[in-house]
Every structure is written in structure tokens, then in C-alpha cells.
Amino acid sequence: MGYRMAGTITEQLARVEARVSELPKRLQAHIARARAVGRGLSAVLVADTGRVDLALAGHDLYRAASDEEMLAIADRRGIVPGALEIEQPLLLHGPLAAIWMADEGGVADKEVLDAVQHHTTFAPGLGALAATVFLADKIDPNKIQRRPWLSEVEQLARDGKWKAAVRSYIQTLDADLKRQGVTPHPLAQEAFDFLNP
Numbered sequence: 001m002g003y004r005m006a007g008t009i010t011e012q013l014a015r016v017e018a019r020v021s022e023l024p025k026r027l028q029a030h031i032a033r034a035r036a037v038g039r040g041l042s043a044v045l046v047a048d049t050g051r052v053d054l055a056l057a058g059h060d061l062y063r064a065a066s067d068e069e070m071l072a073i074a075d076r077r078g079i080v081p082g083a084l085e086i087e088q089p090l091l092l093h094g095p096l097a098a099i100w101m102a103d104e105g106g107v108a109d110k111e112v113l114d115a116v117q118h119h120t121t122f123a124p125g126l127g128a129l130a131a132t133v134f135l136a137d138k139i140d141p142n143k144i145q146r147r148p149w150l151s152e153v154e155q156l157a158r159d160g161k162w163k164a165a166v167r168s169y170i171q172t173l174d175a176d177l178k179r180q181g182v183t184p185h186p187l188a189q190e191a192f193d194f195l196n197p
């Protein structure tokens with residue numbers, strides 16, 4: 001582990017892609033769509049295309065893991081899940097993917113790791129790279145089909161307004177979750193307030 005194995009970004013991407021190739025096909029297809037969106041969006045939002053692509057390649061490495069698996073891996077990694085993560089273990093899939101990318105993928109780029117870790121909720125203090133990753137994941141064309149309100153998020157993103165796009169996403173999802181009786185993640189609210197224009 002450590003710096004010597006990190007290698008070039010191409011080598012890091014190859015390690016992540018090898019792992020992705022073991023994931024269920026549907027998930028691989030989502031990852032491919034998000035990466036395609038990310039390539040276009042990174043130019044508009046002035047984020048480094050290669051680093052956005054690396055983050056998107058790895059963002060859902062644990063998306064298909066079961067709740068039990070995610071809680072068990074978190075436990076082995078010394079992550080103490082909060083009440084919200086115990087209630088919704090899916091919230092752990094970003095943090096676990098970031099840990100895999102750092103430890104097994106040799107990725108040392110903190111912005112890439114932060115983007116992966118927080119791709120579900122976003123977080124205060126994140127910049128254009130993480131926003132590009134966050135938004136590319138959310139405006140996967142298949143997701144827009146299921147949730148038509150995402151087209152507004154897409155429009156803001158394509159207009160280069162990543163802060164407004166992220167805020168719009170968080171606000172609408174928050175209302176959605178509350179209707180379903182699901183507790184929204186406090187990091188999303190903190191990010192929303194942080195991005196207040």
C-alpha cells in the first residue's frame with residue numbers, strides 16, 4: 001500500500017475498472033452512463049475530466065452490497081455507524097468505496113476520495129470536482145426517466161450552475177424523503193446551507 005503502489009491515474013483507473021467488472025451488469029451500466037455524463041459535465045463545470053472519471057468509475061463499488069455486508073465491512077474498517085447508517089446502511093456505500101479506492105486502488109487524491117465518499121449526500125466544503133461527480137451520478141438518463149424532477153437539476157448543471165443544481169437536488173429529495181417518512185441526512189442539509197447564495 002501507500003505512495004509507491006499508487007502509480008499513475010491510468011493505473012488507478014485500471015484497478016478500479018477491474019473491480020467494477022465484477023459488479024452486477026445493471027450497476028456496471030449505471031456506472032458507464034454516469035461516466036459518460038461526467039465527461040460532458042466536467043468541461044461545463046471546469047473540473048478535471050480524468051479525476052472526475054476516476055471518481056465516477058469507483059463511486060458505486062459497494063452499491064450492490066447487502067446491508068449486512070456493508071455494516072460488516074464498516075465494522076472491520078473501524079467505522080462506527082451512526083443511528084442513521086444503522087437505519088439506512090446504504091448510506092455507507094460511498095464511504096466504503098472511498099476506503100477501497102484509497103487502500104486497494106492506490107488513489108491518494110483527496111478531492112477524488114471526498115467526491116466518492118460524499119456522492120450520496122454531498123457535504124459542506126466540497127467544490128466543483130465533487131459537484132460534477134455528484135451531479136453526473138444523479139442525472140444518469142435512466143434516473144431522470146424515473147424522477148422527471150431531475151431534469152431541472154440537469155438543466156442547471158448543463159448551464160454551469162453547479163451550486164444551484166446541487167441545492168435544487170437536495171431540496172427536492174429532502175421533500176421526497178420526508179413524504180416517505182425517511183430521515184434526510186444532516187450532511188445534505190449542511191451542504192444546502194453551505195451553498196446558500
Ligand SMILES: [Fe+2]
Pocket residue numbers: 059060063093094119120
Ligand atoms: Fe451511489
Ligand SMILES: [Fe+2]
Pocket residue numbers: 030034059060137
Ligand atoms: Fe451511482
